[in-house]
Amino acid sequence: MRKEICKILKASIFFISCSTFAKDPQVVIVYSADGLANPAYAQVIAGIEKINSNAQRIETTTDNNNLLSLLDAAHADRIIALGKGIVDTIYKTEYRERTLAGLMYFNQSEYSGVGLALDNRILVEHLSRLLPTVKRFFIVQQAHFQTIDYVPSNLKSSTTIELREGVDSLDTIRVLGRLLDEVSASDAVFIPANLPKNILYEVSKVAWDKRLILLSTNLSHLENGALIAAYPDDFALGEQLGRLVGHPGPVYENIRVIKFALNRRVAQHLSLEFSPVVLESFALKIK
Template sequence: MSRLSSLSSTSNRVFIGGCGLFPGFDENALRTLALGAFLGWMVMPARMEAAVIGVLYPQVRPPYEKVFLDIIRGLKGYPSIAVKTYALPRRFDVKDIKAWVEREDMDALVVLGRRGVKAAEALAPSIPVVASGTLLTPEQDSAITAGISLAVDPEKLFLTLLALMPQVERVFVVYHPAYNAWLIKKAKQVAERLGLVLKSHPAHTLKEAVQRYRDIFEEIRPGRDALWLPLDSMTVNDQVILPMVLDVSWDRYLVLFSSNPAHVQKGAFFALYPDNEALGRRLGALALELLRGKLHHQRILFVEDVKLAVNVRVAEHFGLGPERLRRVRIDVFFPRP
C-alpha cells in the first residue's frame, strides 16, 4: 500500500467523563470510548506519515543557486512533507536519478528549472511531477502533472501599475509566442476587465523584436503609456533591447515595468518577481493536492506570491511623492541607500 493512502480525513474525538457533561450517558461506556480514542491517537503518527517529496534542481554556482535553495527552503517548511534533494549536473544520468527515486521511495517529484523539467521528461516517472523555477506552458510541458510558471500573474502586474500610475491607459508588450502566448492571452482578459488597452506584438527573432520596439516608440504618449518586459531572454535581450528601452523610457516618460528586479536596478520603474520561499510552500501544497486526488488534470499556474521592487529615482522623475508609493507594499528600493 502506498504511504499516501494513509492520508485520510479520519478524526478521533476524546470524550471526558465524570463531570456531568453527558447526562444519562453510561460512565463505563464513556470510559471505553475514551480508551478507544486514546489508542486511536497513539497510532495517528503512522497514519499521518509525511509525504516524501524528491526535488530535482540544477547544480549551479552562487549566486544563481540561491533561487533554487530558497524554493527548497520554502518547500521544507510546508507541513506533512519530508524533502529529499538531488542536484542535477549539466550532464545528468537518468539511471542514477531513477535509482535515487526508487531507493528513497518517493511519493512525488518537484522539478526546478529547465534542467529539472528535462530530467522529468527523460525519467517519465509513475509518480506525480510538479514543476517550477522556469517558464512553463501547458502546450510544451506536457510531461509534468502540475506546475507554477515563473511568469507573474498579469492581474497582479496591472493592478500594481494602476495603483502607482492610474493615468496609464495603454500597455505595450513584445513577446515570443512559443514561450508567452498563454501569458498574453490571460493578460488581454485582465486588461479589458481593468479598463486597459493591451497592445501585444509577437516577435520570433531578435531582429523582429528590435523592429517591434521601434514601432512602439513611434506611437507612445508620455505618462499615459506603459511598456511591459516579460521574462524572455530574446525579446528582452539584456545587451540589445534593455539599454534601448531604458533610454526611451526615461526620455519619453514611458512607464517601464518588468518581472525582473535587475531591470529596476538598471532603470525600470518597478518589477513584480517571485517570493521564492512562498513559491516553495505553494509547490508543497500543490504536491499534496495531487497525492490526495484533488487534481484530475494538468494544471499550470502563474506566480501569485510576489515581491515588489521600485526605482525611487524613476518615481521622482515621474513626479511621484511618498504618498503615491505608500499605496503599495514595496519590498526593495533602488537605488539602495
C-alpha cells in the same frame, strides 16, 4: 463484555488502518548542485519545507541512472523538481506523473507545477494601485519566451492591457520600436525580459527623453531604465509548490505572489510621487 471488547478492537483496527492509508505522501525535492549558486533555490526549498516539513532533499546532476536509483531509494510519492535540466531528466523516467516542476518557464501543455510566468491579471491589478494614472499597459515579449502569461480580463474601464509579440528576437525588437513611437506619458510598457543590452540602452534613452514609463520582469533592467520590475516571491513560490503536492492529477498554476522593485531616480525624472504606504510596498528600492 466479550462483545464490547471485540467492538473496541475492531474500532481500533479500523482507526489504525485509516491512519496508515491517510499518511502524508513522501515528498522529495530534487535540484542540481549548480542550482544552489542561485539564491532563489534556497528560498524556494525553504518554502516547500514549510508546507512539507518531512520532505527529503536530493542534490544531484542530470545523470538519469543515478537520479532514478536515488528516487527509488527515497520511496518518492511526490517529487518537486527545480530547474529545467532536472525536470527534463525526471520526465524521462517512470516518475514523470508524480513530478511537479518549479523554477522554470513552461505552460500547462508541457509540465505540471508552477511556471515562472506572471499572470497579467494579478500583475496589472497591483500596478493599477502602484501607478493609478496609467491608462494603458502594454506587454511586449517574444513568442515562446513569455515571462507574462496573457489572459484577457475584465479590468476596470479606465485601464486597458494589450499584448504585442514578435515571432523571434529581431521581430520583437521591431515591435517594441514601433510601440515606443505610439505610446504617451499616460501609458506603461513592459519591455522584453531578454532584450539585448545594446538595444536596452537605446530603448532606455528613448524612454528617458520622451518621459515614458518602462516596466520589466527582469530585475536587472531596474538599473537600466525601467521604473518598476516585477518578479516572483521565491519563498511564496516554494509554498505554492508545496501545497500542490496534495493535488491528485496534472496541475498548472502561475506565480501567485509577486514582488515589485522601484528605481527612485527614474520616478523622480518622471515626476512620480508615491505615498508612504505605496512606497513601503516595494520590496526593493534603488538609487
